[in-house]
Amino acid sequence: MNQEKINFRQVRDFGETFNVSVKFLRQNAKLFFQCILFIAGPFILLSAIAGAFYQSNAINMFSINRLGSGGIDSLLQQFGWAYLLFILAAILASLASMATVFSFMINYLEKGPGGFTVSDVQRTVTQNIGNVLGVFFSFTLLIILIVVVIVVIIAGIGTAVPAIGILLALFLLLGMLMILPPFMWQMSATYLVKMTEQKGVFESFRRTRQVMRDNFWWTWVIVVCATMAIGLAGIVFSLPQAGYQMFLMFSHLKDGGGDIPVGFLIVATICTFCTTLLYSTLSVIIGFHYFSLAEKKDGTGLMDRINEIGNAPVNNVEQQY
Numbered sequence: 001m002n003q004e005k006i007n008f009r010q011v012r013d014f015g016e017t018f019n020v021s022v023k024f025l026r027q028n029a030k031l032f033f034q035c036i037l038f039i040a041g042p043f044i045l046l047s048a049i050a051g052a053f054y055q056s057n058a059i060n061m062f063s064i065n066r067l068g069s070g071g072i073d074s075l076l077q078q079f080g081w082a083y084l085l086f087i088l089a090a091i092l093a094s095l096a097s098m099a100t101v102f103s104f105m106i107n108y109l110e111k112g113p114g115g116f117t118v119s120d121v122q123r124t125v126t127q128n129i130g131n132v133l134g135v136f137f138s139f140t141l142l143i144i145l146i147v148v149v150i151v152v153i154i155a156g157i158g159t160a161v162p163a164i165g166i167l168l169a170l171f172l173l174l175g176m177l178m179i180l181p182p183f184m185w186q187m188s189a190t191y192l193v194k195m196t197e198q199k200g201v202f203e204s205f206r207r208t209r210q211v212m213r214d215n216f217w218w219t220w221v222i223v224v225c226a227t228m229a230i231g232l233a234g235i236v237f238s239l240p241q242a243g244y245q246m247f248l249m250f251s252h253l254k255d256g257g258g259d260i261p262v263g264f265l266i267v268a269t270i271c272t273f274c275t276t277l278l279y280s281t282l283s284v285i286i287g288f289h290y291f292s293l294a295e296k297k298d299g300t301g302l303m304d305r306i307n308e309i310g311n312a313p314v315n316n317v318e319q320q321y
Helices: 014-027 029-061 064-070 072-079 081-111 118-127 129-160 162-197 201-212 216-255 262-279 281-298 300-310
Strands: none
Touching: 014 029, 014 216, 014 281, 029 081, 029 118, 029 216, 029 262, 081 118, 081 129, 081 162, 081 262, 081 281, 118 129, 129 162, 129 201, 162 201, 162 216, 162 281, 201 281, 216 262, 216 281, 262 281
């Protein structure tokens, strides 16, 4: 059965962006989640296992013996090797998931529905490993530099004039609430630009800023609403783990500690794995919003359709008979 190919290069409003994302996922659900499972799945599973072990250590922290004797030291222990491994595994899972989703969209854009396989998506991911890592390390260094500069400025002003330092911290918090969602979209969309247009890292980031110009609040609304919608859906997978975790915490406060059941590690791993799979759909919305803004700025999709009409063969009597 032939399926209609979804046109990526089309200007879409708020509702249309969500509708086309849902349509895309419904049309390609089987192959899409197969790609996520087989390509990004091992990294997601590693992250889920690391997260389960880290959470088991956090539960042990709530035992009466450790809280009474360890104090601040027991709290600091939660940011040791277990936490570091969890963060590294989560980063790898996030990059693998995003690269797989964008590679899937690239193959769909080139070959249409049913025109590619998991191997094709895997090949695209492999070809873009350098692009993904290049964007990640560039952004990581840039963010570290920005954070250090901001902390130094606020700390210096706060030391000289504490009241002004507090006000700056509050303004920074409010500023982050406004700037962070579009900035996070730009960072994610930069990976897609790097993979599709083969620009430099900062040139790709500049490209996302160009297409988002005059669409800042539109992007803010889409990112916030999409994150909230997926987060609410993810509660379904998080409830078993949260309930089990609260039960174990209260048990440890009562009896003073003990070994974490293997059952909790299994439940936490499964719940985290499913939640991460669900959050991979956010990259689909990010991708469609980028193509919409790029089409609004460039109009390449419209020009292609006009050219197709202009190049369409003209039927005449001799062709028909």
